[in-house]
Amino acid sequence: MANNKISLEYKNDIAYIGFGFNSTKSMTTLDIETMMELMEIVEELHTKGTALKGAIFFSHKENCFLAGADINLIASMKTEAEAADGAERGQNIYNRIEDLQIPTVVCVDGVCLGGGLELSLSCKAIIASNSSKTSLGLPEVKLGLIPGFGGTYRLPRKIGLPNALDMILTGKTLRADKAKRIGLVEEVYPRENLLAMAPNFFNRKAKPQSIKESMTELATENFVTRKIIFQKVRESVLKKTNGFYQAPLKILDVMDSGMMKGRTSYLASEAQAFGELAISEQSKNLQHIYFMSEAVKKYNGPKSTKPLPVLSRGAALGAGTMGGGIAWLMAEAGMQPIMKDLTTDALNLGLKQSSQNFQGALKRKKITPDEFERKQRSITAQLDYSGFKKIDLVIEAVVENMDIKKKVFAETEKQVHLETLLTSNTSSLSVQEMSKALERPERFAGLHFFNPVHLMPLVEIIIHDKIAPETIEALHKWVLRVKKTPVIVKDGPGFLVNRILMPYLNEAGYLLEEGVSVKDLDQAALNFGMPMGPARLLDEVGIDVAVKVGKVMHDGLGARAYPSKMSGKLSEKNFLGKKTSKGFYLYDEKGKVTGPNPEVEELLPKEKKKMSESELQMRLFLPMINEAAAILKDGIVETAADVDLGLIFGIGFPPFRGGLLRYADSEGLDKILGALKNFSETVDRERYTPNSYLTDLVETKTTFYEKAK
Numbered sequence: 116m117a118n119n120k121i122s123l124e125y126k127n128d129i130a131y132i133g134f135g136f137n138s139t140k141s142m143t144t145l146d147i148e149t150m151m152e153l154m155e156i157v158e159e160l161h162t163k164g165t166a167l168k169g170a171i172f173f174s175h176k177e178n179c180f181l182a183g184a185d186i187n188l189i190a191s192m193k194t195e196a197e198a199a200d201g202a203e204r205g206q207n208i209y210n211r212i213e214d215l216q217i218p219t220v221v222c223v224d225g226v227c228l229g230g231g232l233e234l235s236l237s238c239k240a241i242i243a244s245n246s247s248k249t250s251l252g253l254p255e256v257k258l259g260l261i262p263g264f265g266g267t268y269r270l271p272r273k274i275g276l277p278n279a280l281d282m283i284l285t286g287k288t289l290r291a292d293k294a295k296r297i298g299l300v301e302e303v304y305p306r307e308n309l310l311a312m313a314p315n316f317f318n319r320k321a322k323p324q325s326i327k328e329s330m331t332e333l334a335t336e337n338f339v340t341r342k343i344i345f346q347k348v349r350e351s352v353l354k355k356t357n358g359f360y361q362a363p364l365k366i367l368d369v370m371d372s373g374m375m376k377g378r379t380s381y382l383a384s385e386a387q388a389f390g391e392l393a394i395s396e397q398s399k400n401l402q403h404i405y406f407m408s409e410a411v412k413k414y415n416g417p418k419s420t421k422p423l424p425v426l427s428r429g430a431a432l433g434a435g436t437m438g439g440g441i442a443w444l445m446a447e448a449g450m451q452p453i454m455k456d457l458t459t460d461a462l463n464l465g466l467k468q469s470s471q472n473f474q475g476a477l478k479r480k481k482i483t484p485d486e487f488e489r490k491q492r493s494i495t496a497q498l499d500y501s502g503f504k505k506i507d508l509v510i511e512a513v514v515e516n517m518d519i520k521k522k523v524f525a526e527t528e529k530q531v532h533l534e535t536l537l538t539s540n541t542s543s544l545s546v547q548e549m550s551k552a553l554e555r556p557e558r559f560a561g562l563h564f565f566n567p568v569h570l571m572p573l574v575e576i577i578i579h580d581k582i583a584p585e586t587i588e589a590l591h592k593w594v595l596r597v598k599k600t601p602v603i604v605k606d607g608p609g610f611l612v613n614r615i616l617m618p619y620l621n622e623a624g625y626l627l628e629e630g631v632s633v634k635d636l637d638q639a640a641l642n643f644g645m646p647m648g649p650a651r652l653l654d655e656v657g658i659d660v661a662v663k664v665g666k667v668m669h670d671g672l673g674a675r676a677y678p679s680k681m682s683g684k685l686s687e688k689n690f691l692g693k694k695t696s697k698g699f700y701l702y703d704e705k706g707k708v709t710g711p712n713p714e715v716e717e718l719l720p721k722e723k724k725k726m727s728e729s730e731l732q733m734r735l736f737l738p739m740i741n742e743a744a745a746i747l748k749d750g751i752v753e754t755a756a757d758v759d760l761g762l763i764f765g766i767g768f769p770p771f772r773g774g775l776l777r778y779a780d781s782e783g784l785d786k787i788l789g790a791l792k793n794f795s796e797t798v799d800r801e802r803y804t805p806n807s808y809l810t811d812l813v814e815t816k817t818t819f820y821e822k823a824k
Contacts, residue, residue, distance in 0.1 A: 120138070171220050227243075251300070257401065426507045431454045453503065510562055511523060618802070630723050633699050
């Protein structure tokens with residue numbers, strides 16, 4: 116048998132099966148060829164029978180055991196039967212591994228996800244390395260799928276129903292130490308010791324259960340208790356997802372109905388469910404997001420012959436909440452950052468923010484107490500520029516005022532070395548204009564983070580006419596290094612995300628002025644799939660900030676961005692949202708919503724206007740689609756995928772819809788155009804006149820995504 120993907124070697128009557136053989140890729144996946152080789156190897160092991168002492172599965176790749184099934188293979192499946200058959204084939208191979216009459220041990224170092232963990236579960240024992248790169252999980256739900264190679268069958272039997280449901284329904288990954296604590300992994304060793312220790316688990320007796328584990332098992336074996344568990348978990352899933360996502364509910368159906376089934380019957384249900392989900396529109400949309408996220412990791416911008424700047428040390432210019440979040444990010448990346456501001460109060464606020472972020476990670480056991488202390492102490496808070504000559508990357512987060520920013524950059528440029536990159540975290544001001552304050556504008560860019568920094572994955576890299584290619588590429592590389600998603604955006608009012616968010620929030624103000632209630636408005640957005648309604652989002656952003664950004668957008672975009680008066684009215688009353696505990700809603704001292712603000716009612720029309728939910732949604736989302744068309748026409752970003760990735764990761768546009776422009780394509784651009792024309796006549800001509808880019812797409816029978824190819 117020729118082995119191209121998996122090595123097979125016999126030593127001292129032990130079979131060693133190694134994945135990632137002859138591979139130049141950093142991640143090993145289960146493609147068709149790998150699965151075929153695995154099947155042949157497993158059948159060979161069956162023929163040798165008990166003549167072998169055992170079999171050990173490992174990887175030739177450091178930091179990756181198996182990253183799961185090849186997503187391209189799943190995406191290529193066209194029919195439910197084809198997808199179900201693919202799952203069944205994988206199940207059969209893993210069943211044959213489980214049925215081997217010899218001990219089987221898996222050595223996990225690095226990534227062990229999806230089909231990789233399902234393979235591990237089919238073996239008798241799993242040991243893992245203590246590397247920080249080691250992670251185990253079943254993330255299929257994030258792609259709108261159910262684990263299809265027996266994961267929902269074997270994981271509860273390994274770690275108990277409650278732990279299994281938690282892992283499968285969230286798609287969370289576990290570090291090796293946590294995996295050991297819940298019984299997923301038998302033992303944890305240094306990477307270099309894994310293979311040597313594996314034979315010790317051939318005839319090792321199972322560790323006696325603790326009293327807690329015994330009680331949990333007894334409870335989940337009880338029919339009534341099990342039903343209560345599934346009922347509570349189902350209620351929790353519906354509350355968190357509002358019922359928008361099919362996969363978690365399908366997973367619960369399969370696991371609930373299959374708990375008392377035998378392996379063959381259960382796995383048949385799992386394969387059927389996989390087939391149904393794999394070809395669903397929702398799963399295709401989530402797979403689409405995965406491919407977009409992977410594509411953006413490859414730098415496709417202008418290339419330079421010069422070496423890239425090395426960004427080792429960082430500084431946050433301006434503390435407070437945002438500056439503290441940026442300093443936290445730099446500290447998390449090991450950049451030993453400086454955080455500079457003009458007052459100790461601001462610095463203390465920044466340190467409080469970074470500490471809260473680290474404490475959250477500590478509470479979730481993502482870091483140890485020692486790591487918390489070391490990382491938090493790596494942030495130097497100061498009032499002057501001492502040490503800035505050693506800084507490679509400065510991120511400015513001072514007040515959103517052009518004159519102040521220009522002054523700060525002109526001053527800072529004199530305090531850093533010639534290779535330092537200076538960046539602004541501006542959300543709306545012109546990066547082109549800012550660059551005029553610098554002697555070396557080629558080493559300057561916008562680097563727009565979204566608040567809160569530790570939760571929001573998107574970073575807009577905003578470029579201007581004089582920026583050097585190596586600056587863009589170095590920033591792209593750095594954003595990936597700090598585990599954020601970069602989108603390269605040309606300068607323009609609101610850049611990408613805020614420019615498209617503006618008409619959404621502005622239209623919300625106009626709808627309120629027309630007499631739509633805050634409750635109906637926000638509920639329509641929530642029922643579309645948005646994480647919060649526009650009134651609630653305005654409170655989160657800050658009503659005063661929205662007023663300022665609205666003026667910038669109006670100055671830059673003209674009549675179609677003429678701001679509604681609603682935000683101005685609230686701002687005059689000092690109803691600024693969450694920051695003042697009063698906006699459209701009221702907030703307690705912890706920032707939790709306690710109810711609607713009754714004083715806002717006095718600012719709204721006495722005569723209420725009822726609209727259908729679908730009309731409200733069209734009024735909110737059609738202007739966003741139209742503005743996205745304008746952005747593509749203006750060349751602010753190059754592709755529809757850039758737009759969709761920005762909105763999904765920047766404002767939480769519902770992932771199950773695949774993105775704003777994928778949603779528009781699926782609805783039909785002729786239908787979108789017709790609705791815009793209708794609203795331009797019945798609501799407002801300036802705000803709803805279709806952009807010529809969209810009109811051209813309809814005339815040429817082209818979609819946003821086809822145009823981008």
